Amino acid sequence: MNHQLQTKPPEATETFPGLFRCPDLISTRDLGPRGVEAVLHLAGLMKSRPSVFQRALAGRQMVMFFEKPSLRTRLTFEAGMTSLGGAAMFVDQTKARLDARETLSDIAHNLERWVDVIVLRTFAQETIVGMAQYASVPVINALSDLEHPCQALADYFTLQERFCDLKKICLAYVGDGNNVAHSLLLTCAFLGSSIRVATPAGYAPNAQIVADALEISKLTGAHIELLTEPHAAVAGVDAVYTDAWASMGQEEEGEKRAQIFPPYQVNRKLIAHAAPHAVFMHCLPAHRGQEVTDEVMDSDNSVIFDQAENRLHVQKAILYLLLGSSVRLPVRSPHA
Ligand code: CP
Numbered sequence: 001m002n003h004q005l006q007t008k009p010p011e012a013t014e015t016f017p018g019l020f021r022c023p024d025l026i027s028t029r030d031l032g033p034r035g036v037e038a039v040l041h042l043a044g045l046m047k048s049r050p051s052v053f054q055r056a057l058a059g060r061q062m063v064m065f066f067e068k069p070s071l072r073t074r075l076t077f078e079a080g081m082t083s084l085g086g087a088a089m090f091v092d093q094t095k096a097r098l099d100a101r102e103t104l105s106d107i108a109h110n111l112e113r114w115v116d117v118i119v120l121r122t123f124a125q126e127t128i129v130g131m132a133q134y135a136s137v138p139v140i141n142a143l144s145d146l147e148h149p150c151q152a153l154a155d156y157f158t159l160q161e162r163f164c165d166l167k168k169i170c171l172a173y174v175g176d177g178n179n180v181a182h183s184l185l186l187t188c189a190f191l192g193s194s195i196r197v198a199t200p201a202g203y204a205p206n207a208q209i210v211a212d213a214l215e216i217s218k219l220t221g222a223h224i225e226l227l228t229e230p231h232a233a234v235a236g237v238d239a240v241y242t243d244a245w246a247s248m249g250q251e252e253e254g255e256k257r258a259q260i261f262p263p264y265q266v267n268r269k270l271i272a273h274a275a276p277h278a279v280f281m282h283c284l285p286a287h288r289g290q291e292v293t294d295e296v297m298d299s300d301n302s303v304i305f306d307q308a309e310n311r312l313h314v315q316k317a318i319l320y321l322l323l324g325s326s327v328r329l330p331v332r333s334p335h336a
Pocket of ligand 1: 072151284285
C-alpha cells in the first residue's frame, strides 16, 4: 500500500505513450482498447512464463469482499495473487451487505491503510463505483449485477488462444442479457471483433451498455447485432456462449424464466447451426439440462475449463497492471 498516495493517478496512458496503466477496473470501459490489449498480451506472457513473474507483487496485499458466492473468481484471484508473490485475504460478505455495519467511505478509508488492492463482488455496481471513489488503492469488479469484466477478458483470451485473430471471428451469446453479456459486448467492441446477442423480448442487454458498445465499435470496426432468434444468432459463428437463465440474486424469478428461456437452450440441434469448428463457452456455474445440455457441455468443442483456467492468467495480468507495474505494449501496425 502507498500511504503517500491520497488520490489515484489520472489516465496515465496518455502521460506515458507506449505504457498502459489503469487506476481501477470497475467496468470494462475503464480499460479502453489499449488496456484490453495489454491485459490479453500480459496474460499470455504470464501463462507461458509464470516463473518470470513469481515475485512481481511480492509484499503486496489484496483483500476480497464477496456479497455473492464464488468458486472460480475467489480461487483464481487468491491463487493468482499468491503466485505473484503477494498475499490474499477473503471476507465472506454473503450474510450481510458490505455497508450494513458502517459506511462505504469509512470502510474504504480503513482498507486503504492496510492493503494495496480491493476486489469486490457485489449486487449494485454503485457499491464498486463508491468504493473506487473513496479508496486511494485500486478497486477491481469481481462481478456486479451490471458487469463481469474479468470473466469477459478471460473469455476473449480463450478465443484468442483458439482462433488467433479476434477480428476475424464471431461469437454468439444466447440467453439472458446479463452482466456477462454486458462485459462480452464491451470487450468485443474494444477488440474490434463481432458478436451477436440473442435474448427473449424483455431480457435484452442494458440499453446504456449497448449504446456504449456501439459507440466504441465505430472506432474499432466491431460488429454488434442484437437479436431475439437464437438460430439466426448462431448461424455460422465460431463460438456459442450461454449463461444461467437466472443470475445470482434473481432466484425468485427462476420459475418464470424457466417458462420463457427453453428456446434459448444450447443443445446439439442449436449448435449444429454454428460453424463445424465452433467452440462452446460458458462462464460457469452451469445448470446442466437448463441453459445447456450435457452433450454440449462435455463435447470435444467445449472450452469451458479453458475459460476457467484463463481467469487465473487474466486476473494476474489485471493485478499486475493495476498495482503500478507499467507494461510496454507490443508495437503494432495501425493497419494490423
Ligand atoms: N464465472 C464465475 O464468476 O464463477 P464464480 O461465480 O464461481 O466465481
